[in-house]
Amino acid sequence: MADKLKFALALALLAAGVAGFYLLGEQALIVRVLAVLAGLAAAAATARATEPGRQFFDFSKEAVNEARKVVWPSRKETLQTTGMVFAFVVVMALFLWLADKSLEWLLYDVVLGWKKS
Template structure:
């Protein structure tokens, strides 16, 4: 993480964020209100409004902080050592086998308790 000092959000930033949220909400409303138009046009219009709202939100201190966080997250994901296909298949097989074994054990336990209950109540 970056050790930069926190930037105080001004009232203009709050107005910009509210404007961005308003644009997105109005875009979603318009998407459903204008259902007589082509869905492609409605989706493209909604994406354009989301892009405009994102640009407005980016101009705020909070928006820049979120962008920096996303950028640093992308760098951290590149550092992850991902398992190979063979390791993934082996782990998946172990999980399936353990789920099967636990299912059988719980089924046997249920059958045993059911037999005991039937013997105690005399309904068997």
């Protein structure tokens, strides 16, 4: 029950930050953005105090650690892969164009006899 109340408070803090953005409409933009960021920070801190919030933040840390372990392709590998994708797209476009024109010729000229003039 306490987690639900903390989570409701976190949502209220987030809503207050967004409401502050609109209520401070005549202030400088930086003040309005800071109001949203303050509401977001307060909401995150409150949500982190809940059990699901702790699980989420732990999961997020693990996800960041796993992303650091990824071996990203080099520039050369990226360019080669991109080139293969473009080549495949061109070949597939030509194949589909030929298939379309062949079926058009077969149906309209041969089967139905609708010669183009």
